[in-house]
Amino acid sequence: GQNIDQPTEMTATEGAIVQINCTYQTSGFNGLFWYQQHAGEAPTFLSYNVLDGLEEKGRFSSFLSRSKGYSYLLLKELQMKDSASYLCAALDSNYQLIWGAGTKLIIKP
Amino acid sequence: DTAVSQTPKYLVTQMGNDKSIKCEQNLGHDTMYWYKQDSKKFLKIMFSYNNKELIINETVPNRFSPKSPDKAHLNLHINSLELGDSAVYFCASSPLAGDTGELFFGEGSRLTVL
Numbered sequence: 001g002q003n004i005d006q007p008t009e010m011t012a013t014e015g016a017i018v019q020i021n022c023t024y025q026t027s028g029f030n031g032l033f034w035y036q037q038h039a040g041e042a043p044t045f046l047s048y049n050v051l052d053g054l055e056e057k058g059r060f061s062s063f064l065s066r067s068k069g070y071s072y073l074l075l076k077e078l079q080m081k082d083s084a085s086y087l088c089a090a091l092d093s094n095y096q097l098i099w100g101a102g103t104k105l106i107i108k109p
Numbered sequence: 110d111t112a113v114s115q116t117p118k119y120l121v122t123q124m125g126n127d128k129s130i131k132c133e134q135n136l137g138h139d140t141m142y143w144y145k146q147d148s149k150k151f152l153k154i155m156f157s158y159n160n161k162e163l164i165i166n167e168t169v170p171n172r173f174s175p176k177s178p179d180k181a182h183l184n185l186h187i188n189s190l191e192l193g194d195s196a197v198y199f200c201a202s203s204p205l206a207g208d209t210g211e212l213f214f215g216e217g218s219r220l221t222v223l
Binding site: 035041042044045048085087096097099 | 154213214215
């Protein structure tokens with residue numbers, strides 16, 4: 001079956017760095033998305049990786065290893081507003097998005 | 110200026126009732142979706158429409174019926190509501206056919222069935 005695994009919850013300190021991991025098993029693979037979802041709000045797009053390596057976008061970076069079925073989202077210089085759920089989603093061979101349950105990130109002062 | 114808008118944002122109703130949620134996008138996208146997010150926060154795709162044609166219909170009860178009068182609108186009608194239908198329903202759109210690209214989500218419609 002198809003599956004996305006990511007930690008349920010993580011805690012980090014304001015100003016620090018945090019890495020949220022995601023492993024995926026899908027029928028074929030056409031890319032990996034990260035979305036941010038604040039409580040009570042809609043998910044918003046953060047990144048898309050389809051090739052191996054690190055993509056940097058400001059304080060956020062996303063990494064992909066296709067051979068390992070693994071991705072991570074790296075958040076630097078954490079701010080209180082980064083407290084949210086981070087959803088990992090993989091695109092399978094039928095171009096259907098398979099979603100993880102999300103990682104709730106708690107930022108402490 | 111709202112890109113993807115859905116109404117109502119909150120809906121509380123009794124079991125057995127019929128209700129509808131409307132969605133409109135002004136992004137000119139070809140593809141629209143309905144997702145259900147339950148209390149465990151899993152996002153599950155329900156339907157996908159491309160240019161008013163159904164292209165994904167996941168296993169959902171046939172009490173749920175999507176209707177797309179034009180490519181900018183995708184409404185969700187639910188008959189005979191059940192307690193398990195309580196969830197947040199998100200409408201989304203994307204510029205490409207199928208789940209191929211970035212999704213733009215509406216703000217969600219929180220449905221509570223009593």
